Amino acid sequence: MLQEIKCLTEDFPILDIKALGYEGVAVGQKAYNGVALLSTQPITDVIDRLPGDDGDPQARYVEVKTGGVRVASIYLPNGNPVGTDKFTYKLGWMDRLTARARELLASEEPVILAGDYNVCPTDVDVYDPAALAGDALCQPQSRARFRTLVNLGYTDAIRALNPTEHLYTYWDYQAGAWQRDLGLRIDHLLLSPQAADRLIAAGVDRTPRGEEKASDHTPAWCELT
DNA sequence: ATGGTTGCCTCGCAA
Numbered sequence: 618m619l620q621e622i623k624c625l626t627e628d629f630p631i632l633d634i635k636a637l638g639y640e641g642v643a644v645g646q647k648a649y650n651g652v653a654l655l656s657t658q659p660i661t662d663v664i665d666r667l668p669g670d671d672g673d674p675q676a677r678y679v680e681v682k683t684g685g686v687r688v689a690s691i692y693l694p695n696g697n698p699v700g701t702d703k704f705t706y707k708l709g710w711m712d713r714l715t716a717r718a719r720e721l722l723a724s725e726e727p728v729i730l731a732g733d734y735n736v737c738p739t740d741v742d743v744y745d746p747a748a749l750a751g752d753a754l755c756q757p758q759s760r761a762r763f764r765t766l767v768n769l770g771y772t773d774a775i776r777a778l779n780p781t782e783h784l785y786t787y788w789d790y791q792a793g794a795w796q797r798d799l800g801l802r803i804d805h806l807l808l809s810p811q812a813a814d815r816l817i818a819a820g821v822d823r824t825p826r827g828e829e830k831a832s833d834h835t836p837a838w839c840e841l842t
Numbered sequence: 843a844t845g846g847t848t849g850c851c852t853c854g855c856a857a
Contacts, residue, residue, distance in 0.1 A: 621857085623850080648851050695857060703856095735857095789857090791846035833848080833857080 618690035620733045620834075622651035626676075629653060640683070646676040652692050652732065658684035669713035677710070680717075686812065686841070687721060691732035696753030704753050707735070711762040715769065721809065722770055727841070728809035730771065733787075733834065735803055736763045738773065741783065742802035744794075754803060772813035774806040774839040775820065784821050787834045795826060804837040815841040 622629055622645055629643035629651075640660045645651035654660070660683045667678035680689040691714070696707030714730075721728045736759045740746040749755045767773055775784055785800025794800065808816060819839035826835035 648849090649856075697857080789846085790848055793846090830848095 618688065618731045619653040619655070620651075620690065620692040621832075622653050623648060624651060626651075642679060642681060644676045644679045646674070650676045650692055652677060652679045652690040654679050654681055654683075654688060654690045656681075656683040656688075662687075667710065667713050668717055670709075673710075678714075685727070687724070687726050687728045689728075689730045689732070691730055691734065693732070693734045693736065695735045696756075696759065699751065699753050699756060704756075707753060708758055708762065711759070711766070715762065715766050718766055718771065718807075719769055725811060726809070727812035727815065729806055729812055729839070731804075731806040731837070733803060734763065734805045736760065736805075737801050737803055738763050738776070738805075741781075742785075744783075744785070744799040744801065749801075754801065767807065770810055771807040772810075772816065774808050774813070774816055775802075775837055777813075778816070778819045786821055786837050788826060790833055795831075804834060806837060806839045808839070812841060817842050 622643060624645050625647055626643050626645040629645055631641050634641045634655060639655040639657060641655045642660055642663050643653040644665045660681045662682040664680040677692040694707040694710050696704045735754055737743045737755050743749050785802050786804035788795040788800040817840050822836045825831060
């Protein structure tokens, strides 16, 4: 599941990806946002927007069925600065995601909702909670909505299998944050009960973040039986 | 101490 592809759908390099052996679907827009989903298995049942607001132009959600699992690639709004329409949009988007997550639970399929949630669920997920206290990623309203989503019956795969570690997934480009390990855990994999029953491993691969011209995020992953 | 970095929508913006 990819986020911030930052290109038009037709500019996503789908042919290159297919040449590497993956099926793929992208939902893009010019310059900002954009999500995609790659799979070694056939992809069906594509939903290219988060239900609940047909007037929302931002490309932040794609959901498919692949490999017997329903999977969504999520790019939840950042929401900064707090007190603006951006934060209001974030909270509304989270309410829409919760509604969709509730519908998906009723299907009793294995479901994985994964991507950049732009939420640090607790202070353990923040390198300096005091410094980030005013950030949209750490607001009580953001965290409450994340908890509501999990409490529907989803498992935060990385936290469930690693209760005490920080497991940051994002380090700012500025001020040597990566070199000093000043990170945030904002990328999550939420699993329905039917997926969580099959969860055998989950973690964060820090290697790509250390490469030249790295993304400011690094991959989070999980493995099901 | 509100800094600094990245990339496009380019000398402002969103992250």
